[in-house]
Amino acid sequence: MSVLAFIDQSEGQVKKGAYEALSYAVKLASQLGTTAEAVVLGKLTDDIAALGKYGVKKIYHVADEQLNHLDAQVFADVIAQVARAAGAKIIVLSNNSDGKAIAPGLSVKLKAGLVSGAVALPDTGNGFTVKKSVFSGKAFAHVAIKTDIKIIALNPNSFSITEAGGGNAEVSAFAAAVNTPKVKVTAVNKVKGDVPLGEAEVVVSGGRGLKGPENWGMIEELAKLLGAATACSRPVADTHWRPHHEHVGQTGLAIAPNLYIAIGISGAIQHLAGVNRSKTIVVINKDPEAPFFKAADYGIVGDAFEVVPGIIEEVKKLKGVA
Amino acid sequence: MKILVCISKSPDTTAKIAFTDNNTKFATDGVQWIINPYDEWYALVKAIEIKEKDPSAVIHLVTVGGADVEPVIRKALALGGDEAIRINADTPDSYYVACQIAETAKQGSYDLVLAGKETIDHNSASIGGMLAELLELPYVSLATKLELNGNTVLITREIEGGEESCEVNTPVVVSCQKGMAEARIPNMRGIMAARTKPLKVVEPVAADSFTGIVSFELPPAKAGVKLIPADNPAELVRVLHEEAKVI
Ligand SMILES: Cc1cc2nc3c(=O)[nH]c(=O)nc-3n(C[C@H](O)[C@H](O)[C@H](O)COP(=O)(O)OP(=O)(O)OC[C@H]3O[C@@H](n4cnc5c(N)ncnc54)[C@H](O)[C@@H]3O)c2cc1C
Secondary structure, X not given: OEEEEEEOEEOOEXXXXXXXXXXXXXXXXXXXXXXXXXXXXXXXXXXXXXXXXXXOOEEEEEOOHHHOOOOHHHHHHHHHHHHHHHOEEEEXXXXXXXXXXXXXXXXXXXXXXXXXXXXXXXXXXXXXXXXXXXXXXXEEEEEEEOOOOEEEEEOOOOOOOOOOOOOOOEEEEOOOOOOOOOOEEEEEEEOOOOOOHHHOOEEEEEOHHHOOXXXXXXXXXXXXXXXXXXXXXXXXXXXXXXXXXXXXOOOOEOOOOOEEEEEOOOOOHHHHHHHOOOOEEEEEEOOOOOHHHHHOOEEEXXXXXXXXXXXXXXXHHHHOOO | OEXXXXXXXXXXXXXXXXXXXXXXXXXXXXXXXXXXXXXXXXXXXXXXXXXXXXOOOEEEEEEEOOHHHHHHXXXXXXXXXXXXXXXXXXXXXXXXXXXXXXXXXXXXXXXXXXXXXXXXXXXXXXXXXXXXXXXXXXXXXXXXXXXXXXXXXXXXXXXXOEEEEEEEEOOEEEEEOOXXXXXXXXXXXXXXXXXXXOEEEEOOOOOOOOEEEEEEEOOOOOOOOEEOOOOOHHHXXXXXXXXXXXX
């Protein structure tokens, strides 16, 4: 009985969600008095053995080239083979774009109950219950897994990445039977240098209060200074001021950064649903009655066009940027 | 082209989230039920767009639930779709629901099965992927674009920090999200037509459930906002750096 973490990668690099899943698996294994192992699929440029420093002792590697890109069906099949061979009783994945693709199929294959969107370690005192985010961040549910094998898909930014002081992990080549993928990936387009919104620790977000797409310069500048991702409210994406993938909220992306700065956003219930798991919320709005202030930790009542340039200057001073 | 669209009901986005029975049940009193936005705006409207280009396409809608979901499925039919199937069962967990839909999907031999990326109440993002595995079909999740070229489906899906394009042949299961299609409002003609479209009720097959909700919990209330004067941005930067330690 062991805990198996799935290490997902993009273009050879370990994703942030994978480090979180690994840290979670290691903590869970120690809670249960067992060991954590991991599985890597495809070719990695990152050093696999070095993942040992997060406390994992053994890593199964299926180096087949057909696994360089995601085909959910094939990945679920290969992970199931590794899980069976390793005798894994619990499998942990990130609930990121890959995890959402793979975990449900894996659940069916292994007849293993899945809790996706987990936000904390399970309660294993009496049964096996996992806390997950529901109602788009407005509540949590405690979900019991009744099957022998269990799968947990961990929400991004919900569990801190911790080094456990181990040395290199043993990397063991695993000979899996890999089916030919039916999904052929033809292109991968990533915005180079930008922080992915779902993984970002800081997010600077703009709403209709910014009046038009031409005014996003200051949002981008502030984001850049803070190493942040940019986001927006739904009407801003719907009117194509900003790309769709920046839309956060109940019907967009749900995020949980350490810091969310909302500029010219009223704080409608559907918007709050997707951002209220942020650890610290700053609201800048000229209307003191804007509902967002009720959900905020810090607020400035004022005109964004006057306030934001001042903040940019102060952040520059803090960061020592001329 | 035969398309199956999975439809779930969900509470209206403004519904008050509260729980009863010692926090074991969602308080449904006064809650308005809508079509889960991802199912409606993206999966269903995408299917309708396909049919507008190719009138020979057939769209079936499927939902799992009691008679109380019929207004929701009628509303979906008012937007489009040729007929609906309601599988008359409770929804104990995603696996049970996916098993029910899989049974219907097998009988209809569909080329394309579309689902929303997740529901806005359970946020489990599981039905599409489980269904694909039960049907032994490929699965593409979080699709933001979809085009048909004969039997080939060209899909763009979201990944961290960008997007990925892929090709897959039908039959395939796809989960849909923003970008796929523009939300529509049903018109009078659609609403009238929906009244006479077939809505078949079928009984569930035997299936397990793997998980069960034990209880719910609301997040702790925020302590209250600390206001900072508009003319003192330095103070905001200081508290974020020194108190909150987030920059
Ligand atoms: C089913 C459904 C789902 C939805 N899902 C989402 C979702 O996922 N995400 C989402 O965001 N919305 C969603 N919405 C929309 C939501 O209800 C709101 O309409 C939307 O969030 C409002 O966007 P906004 O705050 O940018 O604009 P507005 O509500 O117009 O607010 C603009 C704000 O800017 C302030 N402002 C104006 N000028 C300035 C200035 N110069 N300086 C500072 N502040 C200024 C105003 O005081 C105001 O508070 C959904 C709605 C429905 C019905």
